[in-house]
Amino acid sequence: MTVLVLGDQLNADVGPLADRPGERVLLIEAADLARRRPYHPHKLTLVFSAMRHFRDRLRESGRTVEYRQVERFADGIEAHLDADPGDELVVMRPPNHGTGDRLRELVERHGGQIEFVTNDLFLCSPDRFDDWAGEQPRYRHEDFYRFMRRETGYLMDDSEPVGGEWNYDEQNRETPPDDYSPPDPPVFEPDAITREVQSRVAETFVGSYEEPPYGGEWADPGPFRWPVTSDQAETALERFVTDRLAEFGPYQDALAAGEWALNHALLSPALNLGLLRPEAVIERVIEAYHERDVPLNSVEGFVRQVLGWREFMRQIYRREMPELADANQLEQSESLPPLFWTGETDMACLADVIDGVRTRGYAHHIERLMILSNFATLLGVEPQELNRWFHAAYIDASHWVTTPNVVGMGTFGTDVLSTKPYVSSANYVDKMSDYCGDCPYYKTKTTGERACPFNALYWDFLDRNAEHLSDNHRMGLVYNHLENKGEDEREAIRARAERLRERAQRSEL
Ligand code: FAD
Structure with a gap:
């Protein structure tokens, strides 16, 4: 044995x-x-x-x-x-x-x-999930999350949620002030073992991300910084709890130029390799709530990610594969533009986020969802191709976690886990970040040479997918706005979107 x-x-x-x-x-x-x-x-x-x-x-x-x-x-x-x-x-x-x-x-x-x-590196067993989910064709995260809170007793006062609410999301949508400087995340310097592996990786895996499939300039990845032992992972957890947890909640959905980590935990690589157990992470964060009076919206917001989203994605993947990997309900067929590998674009938000991925193999959740997936979805990129890119490019990637996140949440390739696509125009990026101020594209313009590409692509996406999406009651308002645009304006948007798609493939955005 x-x-x-x-x-x-x-x-x-x-x-x-x-x-x-x-x-x-x-x-x-x-x-x-x-x-x-x-x-x-x-x-x-x-x-x-x-x-x-x-x-x-x-x-x-x-x-x-x-x-x-x-x-x-x-x-x-x-x-x-x-x-x-x-x-x-x-x-x-x-x-x-x-x-x-x-x-x-x-x-x-x-x-x-x-x-x-049983794989004890997850909190919810397949049987428990199947009992909860039954035969329902779609899954609601909020219901699952409450089920998991009750199952585990985390953040519960008997049968009631601590603080009286299950979810403090409405307090978690702030953007930091202009002079905000988040605490530096820890760096774990490579030891002899890591250095030896680095040499082997450099010598052996030619044809890897260092040589993007599309050619182009590749800046060397930055210094390696991630925890590689459980002791280091515990230090990373401790540093998160001490330095960044308190403001994790309010700035959870924020984006900031040059701030790749903000208050995120950076714990997904360690969690996904087993160096940290999800219960250890959750219990440490709850302990900090009791010991140090860390705000409940931050603590609950974090627990929701690990106890809710991580477990939810894993189980949906298990139940919905193999169809999930190929799902493409919007029939998107565009190739992923080279800029995802090379970072070559004038768009300030995309350039900054892709630079972070090239340097560290990491971007935080809102960067992944509302910059990268949003842009690829608006462009019409095939979900499978985007999934392959996420899988290759990220330090914490694995098929079980990229697939539901990219094909389900990111591109709306399927509606099993979300009721509408996570797409937006420049308006959202501007509201949640400081990118647009220094960007050569105009955030308020939709057509014209220097109009922000997010805008024409957004309206064109809605237009192209009207048959599929316009009856969706959560999208009624945006379809009303689209209806209010005259035929000439809509034609100009289509033409601009078409040019943007061509320019994206030629790395001229
Ligand atoms: P924090 O924001 O601090 O969150 C804490 C923890 O919650 C994370 O470490 C993670 O374990 C868990 N978590 C939160 N959201 C999710 C989620 N949607 N799915 C799974 N776990 C979640 N996560 C990965 O672990 N690997 C991936 O390859 C990956 N690819 C993604 C691709 C897209 C398009 C999107 C939208 C999300 C993806 N995620 C992925 C989920 C999430 O973005 C990352 O888990 C998170 O950004 C990791 O950084 P962090 O540890 O600083 O997370």
Whole structure:
């Protein structure tokens, strides 16, 4: 019997690692997984470095660890079963669709056996979610979130929510004052292991994100800064709770030029690799509420992200795959413009956010949703292509989490989890950020050479998708505005949108 630990299950306190302390452990560092997409080099460094640190920590604690560094994942399984024919592996169920089936097939082909157990790195089990969801065709996050609050007792006074409300979202839409300077997030300097991995990544994975598929200038990614051990991840959590949690709530939806982190937690890479458990993160934040009087709107706003959204997305992915990955209800077919890889655009908001992704493999939620996905959706980009880009470009990406976020929430490829698309014109960007002031495009103009591209693309998107969206009662108001535009104006918008699409493909925006 051997405990197989996958690269996103690096936690010794849960699952078979915790239940079977005497068993040998198998970790496989496979190059073929890193070649599947043009991943950001920091992403590859993070995963391999975290795996190697985890190996060393397990060995220090007295465990026998077989660490196989191989070209193909299948080679690692084969070598293990050659050395120990017929061995039985036990592993936590992987969240990505099809991985479990492929793993079983591989192990059995080489004469071994494999047992899958519940993945304790999530709070809601598939059975609990299925009980809650029943046969409903659509899912409502707010209902699920309340269900999870009741299930776990987090932020509950008996059967009532702490403070009397389930949700303090209306207090969480502020923008910071002009002179606001958010606390610096921690930097975790690469140690010898990380530096060795960085060299391997640089030497081995040519054709990665460093050489964007479209060519173009590529600035080197900035210094690597992410936590690669559970101790570092706990430090990151502590720094968030001490320095940034109090203002997480009010500025949760804000955007600010040059401020890539604002008050966000930056904990998704650690959570998604298992370095932090979701309950540990939630409980620490709730403790800060009791200990230090951190405002409830910040605490509840944060708990909603981890207890609600993260679990919700994971379960919807599980239930809606494989159809979810290909969903494209608006029949969008445009290619992703090269600027997503190169950052070459005069649009101040897009240029700043893409620069952050190229430098760090990170952008915060509103940047992902209301700048990048919004722009791609308005342009008409095929959801699958955008999903592949998010998957490759982000430090915290994995198919289970990008797919519902990009195909569901970001592009409205399906209506299973949202009732309307998250699209907006320059008006929203201007309201929530300070980008438009210094942008060469005019935020108030829709047509004309220097009109902000968000505007014509927004009205054109509504126009193109009227058949699908105009009956949606949540969109009645914007369709009234569109109706009020004369045919000449609508024609000018269509023409401008068409030119913008062409210019985007030529990197001339
Ligand atoms: P915070 O804003 O501080 O939030 C705290 C935590 O809540 C996050 O660490 C994360 O674990 C969780 N969370 C919040 N919203 C979501 C959500 N919608 N789905 C899942 N978890 C959530 N998240 C990823 O982990 N990986 C991705 O590849 C990813 N891609 C995304 C793509 C798009 C188009 C969108 C709209 C969202 C995506 N998200 C993804 C969700 C969310 O944007 C990130 O989890 C968040 O920005 C991570 O940064 P943070 O830790 O600073 O988060």
